[in-house]
Amino acid sequence: MNVTIPFEGIGASVRRKEDLRFLTGRGQYTDDLNRPGQLHAWVLRSPHAHARIERIDTAAAAAMPGVQAIYTGQDLAAAGLGGVPCGWQVTGKGGKVMAEPAHPVLALGKVRHVGDPVALVVAETRSQARDAAEAILVDYAPLAAATTIEAAIAPGAAALHDEAPGNICFDWEIGDAAATDAAFARAHKVVRFDTTNNRLVPNAMEPRAALGEYDPNSGEHTLWTTSQNPHVIRLLMGAFVLKVPEHKLRVVAPDVGGGFGSKIYHYAEEALVTWSAAQLKRPVKWTAERTESFISDAHGRDHVTHAELALDEEGRFLGLRVSTLANMGAYLSTFAPAVPTYLSATLLAGVYTTPAIHGQVKAVFTSTVPVDAYRGAGRPETTYLLERLVDVAAREMGMDRTEIRRKNFIRPDQFPYQTPVALQYDSGDYEATLRVALEAADFAGFEARRTEARARGKLRGIGISTYLEACGIAPSKLVGQLGARAGLYEVANIRVHPTGSVSVFTGTHSHGQGHETTFAQLVTEKLGVPFDQVEIVHGDTGKIPFGMGTYGSRSLAVGGTAMVKAMDKIIAKGKKIAAHLMEAAVEDIEFSDGQFRVAGTDRSKAFAEISMAAYVPHDYPIEELEPGLEETAFYDPKNFTFPGGCHICEVEIDPDTGEVAVVNFTACDDVGRVINPMIVEGQIQGGLAQGIGQALIEHTVYDGDGQLLSASFNDYAMPRAKDLPSFQVSTSTTLCTHNPLGVKGCGEVGAIGSPPAVINAVVDALRDHGVTHVEMPATPAKIWSIIHQGRGGADLPAAAE
Incomplete structure (x- = not known):
């Protein structure tokens, strides 16, 4: 009897072997783990965005049932623990090294954002630890808070850290300022654009959790944690916080239910449970509540940017100037300084042959949760800026949106292509992904759909994004020269x-x-x-x-x-x-x-x-x-890999409510060789959901006192199935030239290419209202105000009789 052996190698859509345990509830996540004699921890967090700690009284809490220990920042300092380290150092203009204030595991002297950890309570049960934490008396002397970049750098603003005058962490630049100035001097047209890339809160299915255990016989510490990189946690925590040699510290990350970047970093709670387990000679477990995650997990994005693009008479790009203010939050998270600099500004060329580019980045401390890499990490910010700017340029030049892109694309015969901002791309075909996407989206037939929608009283728009990103940060020698404190x-x-x-x-x-x-x-x-x-x-x-x-x-x-x-x-x-x-x-x-x-x-x-x-x-x-x-x-790779592609979004707006519906979304991505098409498509679709979420509904809101108003799913909107269309996803492949697999990366492309495509579509739908830009998120309230303010609805499309 002949038996057909299924093909399960490269290129096969093999079903995920993990899904059996995940979909049947047999996964083993950190919170599923329990150790004999286990205690439970609760972290008392600051209710203030900026305040001096005058006194912490733990006496009443320590006497409560089940409480085994209470630790404060003073206790940790006395024990010789170090602060949470930053993994990337940026050197700014004139060789000035960034300000790098101490980041204590538990607050010492001051708190600097709502959610800053102040004390750790360890008890027999989680509820006992929580009750005791609520009984701790902390005398705070509130100080002025600055939750926005503008407020933090305003004259006379309160300094969060003595080491950072004016709340500036660093002032950095890249590119050739003189060459860029010369390009602008001969420009036929200069297009200017200002935007804010909205702050996001990562929300993985699994909140962060950590379980520490100590073996007094061997002297070995074990930490189970929700981490994307256990060895980096072991290095940072062991060497800089606990000062434990590697052979005495084991870090285990079991099944992890989503990360999107937020579980890369070393967090205070990991050190707290590991250290307290050794003090108490019993395992200590901590699991975050969802609202706690909103004020303790590193946030993403939050850039304020001004850009100028110089063009010649035919619409070719001559030069690009970009100035960004990047919010770091209250402390430097593990890779935060790299995000607006080496992961963002180095991509300012995008898919275009702009010959002269100059970028500047000022990083600013504010009284908010620290900001770090979130799915895409700097590349979504730059892609959004470029693809919105190109659309603005097309309008001001009177050019077609596809024409201006094609005129400025890097051609396949130009690879390897050296950009003006450090990176050298090895391969790509941006015309091919644009062509495939335009056909799949029936771009040519859009105007008929716009007319039909108008007859129904709807506003319809279509938007394009042709993007590029950098994956697999490398090589170690180079990133070391750029400030990375680890190999890649x-x-x-x-x-x-x-x-x-x-x-x-x-x-x-x-x-x-x-x-x-x-x-x-x-x-x-x-x-x-x-x-x-x-x-x-x-x-x-x-x-x-x-x-x-x-x-x-x-x-x-x-x-x-x-x-x-x-x-x-x-x-x-x-x-x-x-x-x-x-x-x-x-x-x-x-x-x-x-x-x-x-x-x-x-x-x-x-x-x-x-x-x-x-x-x-x-x-x-x-x-x-x-x-x-x-x-x-x-x-150790020789270079980054450079996925790219084209995303096309089609939206329909209800002018009576301002609601934006994504009715079609087409993506053609070049991710190099595809190992498993089904998994690649799933990764792209997941990224698209996050990108559309940022564009339309997700937003982090602080009030003037530093209170996070969007600190739960009641106030922070997440995309649901009804917010998303059936995606059309395809690939068009050029191989990476410097790894043997020819792969480039697919995990972030959806979140990078989609936000500008969505907003370009929204602006296109509102073009008859004189709208040239809508800031993310394009919420119904915002769109309704844009449509009706000062117009009385007189120029809205009327539904067909």
Whole structure:
């Protein structure tokens, strides 16, 4: 009987092997874990945005039932704990290093945002810890708060940190100011644009959680945590906060229910439960409530930008000036300084051949939750700025939106393309993704749909975004020169077992992307091992060589390449074993489809035969080779990878309510080689949902006293199924030229390309009202005001009789 073996290698839409446990409730998340004798922690947080701490009285709380300990910032300082470190240092104009104020694990002397941790209560139960926290008496002396960039840099504004006069963290620039000035001097037209990229609150399904345990016999600390990069947490927490050597500190990230960047960073609670467990000699567990997450998890975006674009008579871009004020929040989170600088301003060329660019970034401390990388990390901010600016330029030049883009695209024959802002792109075809998207969206037929909508009393618009992003930050030498305090390589250990099954130990981490499936497909493709005989192990510093985790769409481009390099070593050793067994020269051994063959003959050995020979070396070249079949490889990329594409959004606005409905959304993305089309499509769709959410409904609102008014799902709107259309998603591929897989990254493209496409569509729908820009989010109240204010509704489209 013939048995058809399904194709499960590169290019196959293999169903995710993780889904069985996730969809049946068998996942193992941090909050699912419980240890014998476990205690529970509650963090008392500041109700003030800026205040001096005059006194903390814990006596009444300490006497409450179940309370085992209460710790304050003074206790931690006395114990010698360090502050939460920043992982990236930016050097600004004139070689001035950024201001880097201390970030205590528990507040010392002052609190600087609502939610700043003030004390830790550890008790027998969570409710006991919470009740005791509410009984702690803290005398605060309120100080003036500055929750906006403008307020923080205003003359006479209260300083959050003595080390940052005027609340400026750094003043940084990139590009050639003189060349840009010269370009503007000869411009036919200068287009100016101002915008604010709205602050967002990440909301993964799983709130953050941490569980610390200490073994007094071995002196080993173990932390289970909701993290995207356990080794980085171990490094930062061990070296800078707890001052524990690596071999005495194990960090485990089990299943993680979404991250989007917010679980990259080292947070205070991780250090608190690890340290307090050692003090009390009992495990300590903390899990955030959702509202607590709003005031403790790093926020995203929050840039205020002025841009100017110089064009010649034919609409070609001559020069670009950009000045950004970036909100850092109250402290520097792990990678915050890199976001508006090296992850954002270095992409100011976008997909265009702008010959002269100058960018400036001032980073500002405010009395708000710290801001850090959130899905896309700087690239959504720059893409939004560029793609809105290009639409404004098209209107002011009287040009078609597609024409102005095509006229300025980097052409395929120009790669590798050196931009004026440091980066060199290796491959791309922006005309191709635009062409595919325009056809799929029936762009040519849009005006008929606009007319039909107007007959129904609706306003219809269409918007385009042609974007580019950078993934897999690298190489380590370069980013080290730019201020990164960690390497950006990745590691893979491939362990082939005697019967030929394979365990892969990878330094990357999955928080919903399907790594256990995609990585197994790489092994199936490369080694010919059946898909169901491949195990992917990640998230445990006790098992994995030092790796850098998952963020910036680096998993396949960097982590996958490390796997390929390790498998190349496996194959090379296997060829030597096979040559010995088949009495052939190593040079004559070929390997494909799981078989080692002697070239030009019918002699072969299956992969499993070679692995068995490696572990049972009865007939083995023992003089030349060690037994076993296990290899490790580290990969440090030569460059970023550069996905790009075109997103087209079509909206319909109800002028009576201001509601914006996304009726069609088309995306054509170049993410390099696609390993699993189904997973890629899912990643893109998820990113589109987040991008549309930012464009239309998500917004973080503080009042003048620094209180977060949008601190729950009652006030912070999240996209729902009814807010989203059925997406049309496709890919158009150019391969990355500097990694063996040709992959580029797909995890963030949806969130990067979609916001400007949505707002461009909204502005297009409102064009007859003289609207040239709508700030995100384009909420119904905002749109209704734009339509009706001063017009009385007289010029609104009338529904057909």
